[in-house]
Amino acid sequence: MSFSGTKQQTSQGPAREDLVKVQYEDAAAAANYAASFEGWGPTARYHWSRRYAVGEALKDCPGGALLDVGCGPGVQVRYLLDERPGEFRITACDQSAAMIAATAERVGTDEDVLLSVADIEDMPFGDQSFDVVLAMGVLEYVDAGNALREIARVLRPGGLVVATMLNPLSPYRLFEWGVFWPARRVAGFVERWCGVPPHRRHAARKTGIHAVRPARLRKLLWQSGLSAEDIAFYDVTVLVPPFDRLVRRWRRGWRHAPETTVSRGARWWLGTAYLMTARQSTSA
Numbered sequence: 539m540s541f542s543g544t545k546q547q548t549s550q551g552p553a554r555e556d557l558v559k560v561q562y563e564d565a566a567a568a569a570n571y572a573a574s575f576e577g578w579g580p581t582a583r584y585h586w587s588r589r590y591a592v593g594e595a596l597k598d599c600p601g602g603a604l605l606d607v608g609c610g611p612g613v614q615v616r617y618l619l620d621e622r623p624g625e626f627r628i629t630a631c632d633q634s635a636a637m638i639a640a641t642a643e644r645v646g647t648d649e650d651v652l653l654s655v656a657d658i659e660d661m662p663f664g665d666q667s668f669d670v671v672l673a674m675g676v677l678e679y680v681d682a683g684n685a686l687r688e689i690a691r692v693l694r695p696g697g698l699v700v701a702t703m704l705n706p707l708s709p710y711r712l713f714e715w716g717v718f719w720p721a722r723r724v725a726g727f728v729e730r731w732c733g734v735p736p737h738r739r740h741a742a743r744k745t746g747i748h749a750v751r752p753a754r755l756r757k758l759l760w761q762s763g764l765s766a767e768d769i770a771f772y773d774v775t776v777l778v779p780p781f782d783r784l785v786r787r788w789r790r791g792w793r794h795a796p797e798t799t800v801s802r803g804a805r806w807w808l809g810t811a812y813l814m815t816a817r818q819s820t821s822a
C-alpha cells in the first residue's frame with residue numbers, strides 16, 4: 539500500500555490519516571501523551587533518551603527561529619524555553635487542535651511562542667522562515683517525503699533539521715511489531731470468542747505508524763534538497779516488550795545518565811529509534 543498526501547480508504551479499514559487523527563484529537567489524548575514523559579516505564583525512558591539526543595543535536599546551534607512541527611502537547615517547547623531561555627523564537631504546529639491547546643497551556647501567556655494548527659505536508663509559513671526545524675515523532679505518521687519537502691521549503695539556507703524516526707531494524711521494534719502486538723490481537727480475539735467483556739480484553743489499536751530505515755530517511759532528505767549530517771540511535775536497550783516494563787522500573791540509571799542510552803557506535807542496532815540531523819544548502 540502506498541501512502542500519499544491524498545486520503546485513501548483501505549479495504550481493511552479507515553484511511554491512515556484518519557487513524558492518526560483519532561489518536562491525538564482530544565484533550566484526554568493530549569494529556570495522556572504528556573503524562574507518558576513522567577514515571578519510570580519504557581515510554582518515559584524513551585522520551586528522556588530522545589530529549590538528551592535532541593539536546594546534543596542543538597548544542598552548537600546559536601538559536602534563532604525554530605519550528606517544532608508535530609509538537610504534540612508542547613513538552614519539548616517547554617523544555618527549550620526552560621533550558622535555553624531567550625535563544626529561540628519558537629513556532630509550534632500540530633494538526634491536532636487539542637495538542638495545540640495543551641501546548642498553549644504548557645507554555646503560558648508570558649512566552650513569545652507562535653502556535654498553529656497545521657498539517658506538516660502543507661504548512662502556512664513562508665519560504666525560508668526558520669533556522670531550525672524539529673520533527674520529532676511525526677514523520678512516522680505522514681508521507682515522510684512530502685513532509686521533508688515542506689520542511690525544506692520553510693528552512694533558511696544553511697538551516698538545521700532535527701528529525702527522529704522509530705528504528706524498524708531494532709530487536710525491540712521487530713519484536714514489538716512482529717510478536718507483541720499480534721499476540722495481543724490474537725488474545726483479544728480469543729477473549730471475545732470466550733465472552734470476555736470488551737473492557738477486559740487485550741487489544742492493540744492500529745496506529746498508522748510507518749517507520750523507515752536510516753538509509754531511506756537519508757535518501758528522502760537528499761531528495762528534498764537536505765544533506766544528512768549526523769545520526770544517533772537512542773533508547774538503546776536489549777529488552778523487548780513486555781519484559782521491558784518490569785525491568786525498566788528497577789533499572790533507573792537512564793534518568794541520571796541518559797548518555798548511556800544513546801549510541802553512534804556498535805550498539806546502534808539496539809536503539810529503538812534514531813535521530814538524524816540535516817542541513818539546507820547555503821545556496822538554497
Ligand SMILES: C[S@@+](CC[C@H](N)C(=O)[O-])C[C@H]1O[C@@H](n2cnc3c(N)ncnc32)[C@H](O)[C@@H]1O
Binds near residue numbers: 562633658
Ligand atoms: C507521537 S506525537 C509526537 C509529539 C511531539 N513531537 C513529541 O515528540 O513529543 C505525534 C504528533 O504528530 C502530530 N501529527 C500527526 N500527523 C500530523 C500531520 N500530518 N501534521 C501535523 N502534525 C501531525 C500528532 O497530532 C501528534 O501530536
